[in-house]
Structures are given as C-alpha cells and as structure tokens.
Amino acid sequence: MIQRSVIIGCGAYLPERIVTNAELAKQVETTDEWIRQRTGIEQRHIAADGEKTSDLALAASKNAISAAGISVSDIDMIVLATATPDETFPSSATRVQAELGMTRGAAFDVQAVCTGFVYALNVADNFIRVGQAKTVLVIGAETFSRILDWSDRTTCVLFGDGAGAVVLQAQDSEGTNRDRGILSNHIHSDGRHHNLLYVDGGPSSTKTVGHLRMVGREVFRHAVANMASVLVEALEFNGLSPADLDWLVPHQANRRILDSTAQKLRLDMEKIVVTVQRHANTSAASIPLALAEAVGDGRIQPGNVVALEAMGGGFTWGSSIIRW
Numbered sequence: 001m002i003q004r005s006v007i008i009g010c011g012a013y014l015p016e017r018i019v020t021n022a023e024l025a026k027q028v029e030t031t032d033e034w035i036r037q038r039t040g041i042e043q044r045h046i047a048a049d050g051e052k053t054s055d056l057a058l059a060a061s062k063n064a065i066s067a068a069g070i071s072v073s074d075i076d077m078i079v080l081a082t083a084t085p086d087e088t089f090p091s092s093a094t095r096v097q098a099e100l101g102m103t104r105g106a107a108f109d110v111q112a113v114c115t116g117f118v119y120a121l122n123v124a125d126n127f128i129r130v131g132q133a134k135t136v137l138v139i140g141a142e143t144f145s146r147i148l149d150w151s152d153r154t155t156c157v158l159f160g161d162g163a164g165a166v167v168l169q170a171q172d173s174e175g176t177n178r179d180r181g182i183l184s185n186h187i188h189s190d191g192r193h194h195n196l197l198y199v200d201g202g203p204s205s206t207k208t209v210g211h212l213r214m215v216g217r218e219v220f221r222h223a224v225a226n227m228a229s230v231l232v233e234a235l236e237f238n239g240l241s242p243a244d245l246d247w248l249v250p251h252q253a254n255r256r257i258l259d260s261t262a263q264k265l266r267l268d269m270e271k272i273v274v275t276v277q278r279h280a281n282t283s284a285a286s287i288p289l290a291l292a293e294a295v296g297d298g299r300i301q302p303g304n305v306v307a308l309e310a311m312g313g314g315f316t317w318g319s320s321i322i323r324w
Contacts, residue, residue, distance in 0.1 A: 044159065075105060078106075080140075113314060115311060137166075144283055163285050220256070245306075
C-alpha cells in the first residue's frame with residue numbers, strides 16, 4: 001500500500017465587486033463585443049480597497065475546510081500559490097495560518113503565476129507521498145487588479161481577482177489508476193520566454209511593484225501547444241487517453257485558448273469546465289475556482305477522471321490527473 005493524496009473538500013471566494021465589459025469600455029478604448037469575441041470574458045471580480053490576497057485566500061480556505069468536514073487542528077501544512085502576495089515577506093500563507101488559528105505545522109507560498117495551483121498541488125502531494133504530512137490545505141489566490149496597467153486595453157480586460165482552495169488528505173492506495181486520489185503531476189518551465197509575459201517591477205530591480213506586460217499573440221501560441229502537450233504527457237503516464245477523461249479543468253485564461261486546446265486533443269467541449277466568462281483570468285486561483293464550482297454543482301462525481309492543466313509566465317506549465 002502507498003499513501004495517495006485525495007481531495008476531500010473544495011472552497012472558493014470571489015470579491016463582491018463585479019466589473020462588466022461595459023464598465024471597462026468607459027475607462028479604456030474597447031467594447032463589450034471586442035472583449036467577448038477575443039477572450040470570451042463578460043465580467044470579472046475585483047477586490048475591494050483594503051481587501052488583500054490573504055483575505056481572499058482565508059475565505060476560500062474556510063469554505064474548503066467546512067466542505068472537507070475537518071477542523072483546523074487536523075491541518076499539517078498550508079501551500080499557497082500566488083503571484084500577488086500581501087507583502088514581499090512574510091508569506092501570505094502564514095497570514096492565512098494565523099487567521100485560521102493554526103499554530104502547528106508549516107505554511108509557505110509557491111510562485112509559478114498561472115500554473116501556481118498545479119505547482120502547489122504537486123508540492124503538497126509530494127509531502128503526503130513521503131509521509132511528511134497527512135492533511136494539507138492548498139490554495140490559489142490572486143489580486144491581479146493591483147498589478148494591471150488600467151490604461152492598457154490589451155491586458156486590463158483579461159484579469160480578475162479571486163481565490164480557491166482544496167484540502168488534500170492521505171489515504172491508503174494500491175497505486176493503480178483505478179484508486180482515488182492524485183495519480184500524477186507534471187510540471188515544466190522555460191525561462192527563455194520571460195519577455196513575453198512578466199511584471200516590469202520588483203524589489204531587487206526597480207523597487208516598485210510594476211505592471212503586467214504581455215505579448216498576447218505569442219503567449220496564446222505557446223499556451224495552446226504547452227497545455228495540450230503536458231496533458232498528453234500526463235494521460236500517457238497513467239495509461240489513459242483523452243477519451244478516458246470525464247472532466248478537464250483548465251486554467252481559465254481565454255476562451256479561444258480553451259477551444260483551441262480542445263480541438264488539438266479532439267476533446268469534447270462538454271467535458272471542459274469553463275468559468276472564464278464570469279471570472280476572467282484569475283491566475284493561480286482560476287483552476288481551484290473552476291474545480292470548486294464543478295464539484296459544488298455536482299458535475300464532478302466520485303470515480304471521475306479529472307485533469308487539471310495550466311500555463312503561466314516564466315514560462316511555466318503543468319498538469320495533474322486525479323481519480324475523484
């Protein structure tokens with residue numbers, strides 16, 4: 001028998017304020033039709049003044065812990081994926097730890113931008129597999145609205161704020177792809193593509209926070225290729241094919257990327273969880289937000305094969321295969 005990580009609870013949180021495309025069209029030269037046609041996005045949630053990434057993460061975490069039916073005292077570790085922490089240090093994960101009243105174990109952040117949740121899930125899964133943790137809270141949380149150039153219509157329309165969380169717990173498994181839990185994770189990066197998607201600031205370079213910069217067309221091309229290839233990698237590793245998937249929960253960057261990836265894999269769009277129209281791109285929060293929605297409304301059922309995939313700045317990309 002081996003220890004396998006099983007997701008026993010999901011939670012989500014979205015800020016109260018909703019910004020529609022029509023509202024953005026009053027601020028920058030764009031239209032609702034232009035945004036919908038190119039991205040599929042209709043609206044996004046924006047954090048309130050004073051509402052921090054850790055606040056969003058805390059709310060999502062409480063929902064996940066409640067759904068899991070555990071207490072905070074059961075949690076051994078918190079892994080928080082974010083590119084927009086409250087402060088340079090300490091980690092936002094430790095802020096969540098304190099607010100939850102968790103006084104043991106460990107808490108830390110992981111930064112892989114939009115692939116952050118898959119990276120964090122990989123880290124947490126490894127801790128469970130080697131026996132260093134039994135129950136781990138994994139969070140993806142972002143306040144990307146704080147790093148956007150609101151005069152740049154090519155980027156400010158794409159992103160939103162939010163948080164999602166899952167509770168992983170160790171369970172005995174025989175190690176087959178028929179057993180519940182995370183079957184495998186696959187992560188990659190290629191730093192040569194830095195200038196295609198980055199933030200032009202930081203404490204050791206400009207001493208300012210900076211704004212997000214992106215070469216959209218090139219990012220789109222890489223996203224479709226990398227997300228398709230890393231999903232095939234994960235499926236082949238587990239002796240599965242796209243036809244074996246019950247649900248694909250991808251990073252919600254752009255509806256056209258989701259459509260193109262599905263076509264490349266010959267995957268039915270009915271099997272893909274899509275929330276980008278309401279959430280926009282919430283970076284590391286997008287997958288756990290979509291996952292929580294699909295679990296909450298009953299689409300994802302016990303025994304289902306669920307795949308996660310993402311690509312983000314760095315470039316980073318990755319995938320996970322889960323038997324629900």
